[in-house]
Amino acid sequence: DTGVSQNPRHxxxxxxxxxxxxxxxxxxxxxxYWYRQTLGQGPEFLTYFQNEAQxxxxxxxxxxxxxxxxxxxxxxxxxxxxxxxxxxxxxxASSLTAGGYETQYFGPGTxxxxx
Amino acid sequence: xxKTTQPPSMDCAEGRxxxxxxxxxxxxxxxxxxxxxxxxSQGPQYIIHGLKNNETNEMASLIITEDRKSSTLILPHATxxxxxxxxxxxxxxxxxxxxxxxxxxxxxxxxxx
Numbered sequence: 083d084t085g086v087s088q089n090p091r092h093x094x095x096x097x098x099x100x101x102x103x104x105x106x107x108x109x110x111x112x113x114x115y116w117y118r119q120t121l122g123q124g125p126e127f128l129t130y131f132q133n134e135a136q137x138x139x140x141x142x143x144x145x146x147x148x149x150x151x152x153x154x155x156x157x158x159x160x161x162x163x164x165x166x167x168x169x170x171x172x173x174x175a176s177s178l179t180a181g182g183y184e185t186q187y188f189g190p191g192t193x194x195x196x197x
Numbered sequence: 198x199x200k201t202t203q204p205p206s207m208d209c210a211e212g213r214x215x216x217x218x219x220x221x222x223x224x225x226x227x228x229x230x231x232x233x234x235x236x237x238s239q240g241p242q243y244i245i246h247g248l249k250n251n252e253t254n255e256m257a258s259l260i261i262t263e264d265r266k267s268s269t270l271i272l273p274h275a276t277x278x279x280x281x282x283x284x285x286x287x288x289x290x291x292x293x294x295x296x297x298x299x300x301x302x303x304x305x306x307x308x309x310x
Binding site for chain 2: 086122123124125126127173175185186187188189190191
């Protein structure tokens with residue numbers, strides 16, 4: 083399978099704990115995006131990388147959230163001191179900005195439940 | 198806020214064509230119309246995109262009005278596996294720092310047996 087993969091698929095944690103999610107994009111895709119999705123809503127943009135550079139962060143991304151893409155390949159999203167409001171599906175997408183347009187390919191998501 | 202307006206839900210009989218409308222009256226001249234769908238518990242899946250000409254691929258057809266203020270996604274022969282939330286999004290072909298990709302709530306399409 084050469085699609086976008088995310089791990090873990092599900093995570094249950096207690097309030098106050100730190101969690102880290104991993105995203106492996108499609109090989110050679112230069113852009114990587116993180117989104118958050120709550121029940122009944124569409125995905126909300128959090129941040130994106132062009133290669134290893136983090137180019138933009140949404141205001142939704144509080145200082146408890148940090149994302150990295152150290153070698154321009156996989157990415158991690160860490161949430162520190164989790165809160166119940168962080169419970170959501172966290173989606174990763176990758177794209178290749180070539181050919182004049184960009185299409186994002188999404189992973190299956192990591193579902194986080196904070197108790 | 199999303200730049201698009203879609204009906205919250207629609208039903209379609211299996212085997213019939215599903216026509217999903219989208220209004221994007223504030224679309225700018227160089228913005229594309231993209232369609233994604235999300236099947237329950239999965240990540241969104243790209244379907245199709247277009248600028249001003251009608252487009253067709255193996256999944257669907259996209260009809261964009263001449264004034265580009267609305268479009269329709271057509272699934273020609275809907276199956277039960279097409280039950281999903283369908284998102285219509287407008288954006289530039291290459292996202293830049295000032296371009297926000299905003300998903301609305303989409304249209305929940307139910308394919309009825």
